[in-house]
Amino acid sequence: MKIVLFTHPVFVGSQSMPRYAKMLADGMQQKGYEVLIWKPEPFFHKLPFSPIKKWLGYIDQYFVFPLKVKSKLRRCSDDTIFVFADQALGPWVPLVKRKPHVIHCHDFLALNSALGKIPENPTRETGKIYQNFIRRGFSKGKHFISISKKTQEDLHELHEGDITSSAVCYNGLNREFKVLDAHSARNSLDNLLNIDLSAGYILHVGGNQFYKNRKGVIEIYDAWRASSDVVLPLLLVGAQPADQLKEVYEKSEYKKDIHFVIGLEDQYINAAYSGATCLLFPSLDEGFGWPIAEAMACGCPVITTNRAPMTEILGFADFFLIERRPFEWVLVEEWSTESARQITRIIHLSEAERQECVATGLEAIKKFDTELFLNQLEEEYQLVLKLERF
The missing domain is CATH 3.40.50.2000 (Glycogen Phosphorylase B;)
Incomplete structure (x- = not known):
């Protein structure tokens, strides 16, 4: 099994998602699997147009990057599984919807806000359009892993297609904690x-x-x-x-x-x-x-x-x-x-x-044990690969 891990680009400024993606990549590599990380690189985002920098980043993510992915897909072997570190990467899911894939789901707060379900966080019209764009994307996916039962329940409510497999794998603590005096x-x-x-x-x-x-x-x-x-x-x-x-x-x-x-x-x-x-x-x-x-x-x-x-x-x-x-x-x-x-x-x-x-x-x-978490992920990845290949 080879793993292609889709992650957020560095220029979006997320902190928790890169840590999560690194935990996935390091854990699977330690188990002996080849892991490739695919993410958009800044090109238009590097241009000196600060007022529209976010929109230039969208060009890198949703126009340039998909073209590169389509080219790379031709060189992937049949034993490759495509893993999305976050359901917010949904717009890229259609690129591999007919290949073995798994989408990790963390929370649907932004989407539920856009749907008007969280009054404390009203969403602008552009935000509603963007969240619907993400929703349409991850709804093309069939295999999911959620970090909690609550997230899984939200996924099943919000997904607009058919889900083939859906598992809950609790995160492992990503550093050591113990009782101190x-x-x-x-x-x-x-x-x-x-x-x-x-x-x-x-x-x-x-x-x-x-x-x-x-x-x-x-x-x-x-x-x-x-x-x-x-x-x-x-x-x-x-x-x-x-x-x-x-x-x-x-x-x-x-x-x-x-x-x-x-x-x-x-x-x-x-x-x-x-x-x-x-x-x-x-x-x-x-x-x-x-x-x-x-x-x-x-x-x-x-x-x-x-x-x-x-x-x-x-x-x-x-x-x-x-x-x-x-x-x-x-x-x-x-x-x-x-x-x-x-x-x-x-x-x-x-x-x-x-x-x-x-x-x-x-x-x-x-x-919430990291080794248990990684073992569960390994089992789910292998199961999806088997389901999609045979």
């Missing part, structure tokens, strides 16, 4: 950030994507501080805050205890989870929800939203669930007040109860 972890971060973390802290890990609900993190934190005698700082680890988040921060009565931690190196991420009192992760939606699994691997209790795929990742470790943040602003205060009660619950856990949370979380994450 909380006191030592806090000391290391304290020294790095010059923040007193000795008593613990509330942690959030995530970017500025609308569904991460970082403003909801601050709203819950504010509600908790207003009703609690305990003072713990809030660390938001991730990207520079967007303007909307800055506004929420500036209005907070407790902003002196709210800290944005930008560009935290990997070596400190494990310590951040291990030293945290809890991870506060009130996402509106996810394709998977990496921080949930990472936190559990580090012995950190998780507060998250009571809906899939967050509950799916938690498994039977769903101790501290909250409702999804309401879209209607008049209901947000009630939501944040009710959600804040979960922070109080965690703070008042006995040592035995906290250790039970840790043990249950460690058991739940066993399904």
